[in-house]
Amino acid sequence: MKTLNSSLVLSNLILIIPLIVLILLNYSSHVIAITPTPNIDNFLQCLSSHSNNDQSHPISNAIYTPKNSTFLNVLHNYIRESRFNTSSTPKPLAIITALAPSHVQASVICSKSNGLKLTIRSGGHDFEGFSYVSNVPFVILDMFNLRSIDVDIKSETAWVQSGATLGEIYYEIAQYSKVHAFPAGVCFTVGAGGHFSGGGYGNLQRMYGLSVDNIVDALIVDVKGRILNRKSMGEDLFWAIRGGGGASFCVVLSWKIKLVRVPEIVTVFSVSKTLEEGATDVVLQWQQVSTTIDRKLFIRVQPQVIEKEGKKTVQVLFIGLYLGQTKTLIPLMSKNFPLLGLKPKESKEMTWIETALFWYNIQEGSPLEVLLDRTPSPSGSFSSRKSDYVKKPITRLGLETIWSNMMNLKFVNATVLLQWNPYGGRMSEISEKATPFPHRAGNLFLFHYITAWEDDRYEITRINVEATRQLHDAMTPFVSKNPREAFLNYRDIDIGNNMNGTLGFAFKYFKANVNRLLLVKAKFDPSNFFSYEQSIPLLPKKH
Numbered sequence: 001m002k003t004l005n006s007s008l009v010l011s012n013l014i015l016i017i018p019l020i021v022l023i024l025l026n027y028s029s030h031v032i033a034i035t036p037t038p039n040i041d042n043f044l045q046c047l048s049s050h051s052n053n054d055q056s057h058p059i060s061n062a063i064y065t066p067k068n069s070t071f072l073n074v075l076h077n078y079i080r081e082s083r084f085n086t087s088s089t090p091k092p093l094a095i096i097t098a099l100a101p102s103h104v105q106a107s108v109i110c111s112k113s114n115g116l117k118l119t120i121r122s123g124g125h126d127f128e129g130f131s132y133v134s135n136v137p138f139v140i141l142d143m144f145n146l147r148s149i150d151v152d153i154k155s156e157t158a159w160v161q162s163g164a165t166l167g168e169i170y171y172e173i174a175q176y177s178k179v180h181a182f183p184a185g186v187c188f189t190v191g192a193g194g195h196f197s198g199g200g201y202g203n204l205q206r207m208y209g210l211s212v213d214n215i216v217d218a219l220i221v222d223v224k225g226r227i228l229n230r231k232s233m234g235e236d237l238f239w240a241i242r243g244g245g246g247a248s249f250c251v252v253l254s255w256k257i258k259l260v261r262v263p264e265i266v267t268v269f270s271v272s273k274t275l276e277e278g279a280t281d282v283v284l285q286w287q288q289v290s291t292t293i294d295r296k297l298f299i300r301v302q303p304q305v306i307e308k309e310g311k312k313t314v315q316v317l318f319i320g321l322y323l324g325q326t327k328t329l330i331p332l333m334s335k336n337f338p339l340l341g342l343k344p345k346e347s348k349e350m351t352w353i354e355t356a357l358f359w360y361n362i363q364e365g366s367p368l369e370v371l372l373d374r375t376p377s378p379s380g381s382f383s384s385r386k387s388d389y390v391k392k393p394i395t396r397l398g399l400e401t402i403w404s405n406m407m408n409l410k411f412v413n414a415t416v417l418l419q420w421n422p423y424g425g426r427m428s429e430i431s432e433k434a435t436p437f438p439h440r441a442g443n444l445f446l447f448h449y450i451t452a453w454e455d456d457r458y459e460i461t462r463i464n465v466e467a468t469r470q471l472h473d474a475m476t477p478f479v480s481k482n483p484r485e486a487f488l489n490y491r492d493i494d495i496g497n498n499m500n501g502t503l504g505f506a507f508k509y510f511k512a513n514v515n516r517l518l519l520v521k522a523k524f525d526p527s528n529f530f531s532y533e534q535s536i537p538l539l540p541k542k543h
Contacts, residue, residue: 038115038137040065040093046110047096047103050225057100062145064095071095075132078121078144080189082382083461084129092119092132095140101219101227104251107141109225112529119532120247122162123191125376127385128491130532131194131247141251143193144374151176153259157216158182161254162193167356167371173259174353174368180259181352183208186359189376196255197246198489199437201446203298203321203359206291206425208260212242212435213426217256220246223525227253240520240536244436244510245488248517248535249524262352267322267329268359269347271340272315274308278339279316280399285339286318287393291424291444293336296323301445304417305406314403321355322347381452382461384468387490388447388479389439390420398478405474409467411451412460416471419448438511439485446487447479469494483507491534498537505534 044063051059064071074095079085093116096107111118117138121131132140143163149172151158160169167188173180183204185195200211208214217230218241230238237249246252273279283301290299302317318340322329326347333342350358353368362370394402406416428441439446451468453460472494476484486495486508496505506514514536521528521536528538 038093040114040116043110043114043116043139044094046114047106050106050109051102053102057103059096059099059103059106062097062099062103064097065093066091074142075140078124078142079129079132080124080376081127081129082456084133089129090133090135090138092134092138092140095142097142097145099145101146101221101253104141104143104146104221104253105225105227107139108221108223108251108529111139112223112527117531118529120193120251121191122193123165123189123195125187125190126194126491127383128493128533130491130534134532143191146253148254151259153177153180156180156259157256158259159254159256160192162191162196162252164192165374166190166192166195167373169257170353170356171368171371174351177259178264178351178353179261181262182211182257182259183214184211186356187376188356188360188371189374192255193246193252195489197241197243197252199243199435199487200489201421201487203300203355204260204262205427206295206298206422207323209426209430210243210435210437211257212437213430214258214260215242215255216258218242219253220250221253222250223527223529236516236520237524240436240517240524242435242437243488244513244517244520245535247532248521248530250530263323263325264351265325265349266352266355267320267324267326267347267349268355269318269320269322269329269342271318271342271346273318273340274306274315275313275403276308279303279314280396280403282318282339283316283399284393284396285337286422287444289336290422291428293424294332295425297321297329297332299337299422301420302417303403303406303420304415305411312407314406319359321359325349381454382456382464383450383452384465385451385490386449386468386472386492386494387487388449388472388475389485389487390444390447390478391442391480392478393444394478402475402478405471409470410463411467412453412463413455414451414453414464414467417450419446419450421446421448432511433513433516436510436513436517437488438513439487443480447475448487448490483511485509485511493533497533498531498535499533503537506536509534 047059064074098104117134117136118141119131119138120141122143146161147164148161149164153176166184183202184200185202196211220228240249273282299320303314306315326344422445423443430440432438432440451464453464488509495508517536
């Protein structure tokens, strides 16, 4: 039997290895084709020559090199993951903090012609640092200056530049209307560029879907340096950038978003239960009702390890947003989710824009201008993140296993928490093929792993990263399979990359939509200029 198995393995390897070699050779050939020996001086000269027509925005004001005294400050300002902000982390040869679309065009044209990799950063929240770290010579195109927001309440739309943060978008909408909102995330320091192009989920998703489900146009700079809109880029590319990761295909300058209607007064609540207070029973019931209850109600479950009376336990937060008032919420909860025991005094009525502060744990009564703060709080922490999708309710034994792993795995001086975000409602009505984001009907909730710590010692980082991997591995019986799905915006290099000749990571992010994304990539970026560790690759050409 061992001999038979060995023969089968050898036969499979003989079939697979040539394909891997072809993919790697094809990838390498494209890299060689576009990467002559990088010359930063030629690159800088090229920038000037391609931007000299824009006298109102001299590109010289947007260029930072290591010769500038403020270079490191500019680099560090939008690094949100301290694991990739060390003295040994590779640094860019230059940073272009684009002040105008022409600077973006020049950055694309000149980095390509000079063999430099271009990384694109808007908010810097990517958990693997792909937007500001590379192991080959690279420059950063930083979009934070391109953050204008133009709201048109009459048409219920807004044009949003990629460098705008979610907080800035929410704040600007609120200046025009108390009954309009936009479906996106609760972390308001996140940049629109990456958030939207990866899907963009939030607490309005059960009512209105994702950010990408409410985007109606975009302006991009393609690999040739042209500015295109939805009509001129075509529906295939417009489809790809809404959930397929814009940085695989182009640079997105701005998005046209469709605003959604919300009541003038909505309701939020946050109720905590420890294991000793029956949290497991409440989570069991939450799994049964959270995706079928009124779509105007979104309830996130957030288990976290705490210490109580000198002993570790798990405390579960139930955080909710209801697009209505308390007087209708309480009867709804009593009927459908009685084990939580929500009381009127535990709920708070407020405007939708005020809920943006509530979800970010900003002190009640703080001015709305807090939303304009682009610095995360806390800033500079270390973290390890992962994601999963759950399609079947986890049993009591399964939940108890999760709680035990959270408490007993070898984390050191770390905050260990999970976020479970419910689906159902509008999310179950949109086709998996409508956008590249395929995680629709059939999912109960998105599972987000978060481990955070402040200690910058290498050994502490190694231990906490490994413990997070172990927690993720232990979840295998409870989550999606074939493929084990993952969320693009929660970047995770452990699930694979495109440098080893496989597409496994892409199927986890995009499932069957990978095939169409590959076709779009081949058509619109045939030289594989827009590339990084988890970008959509080029496959070998058939001979």
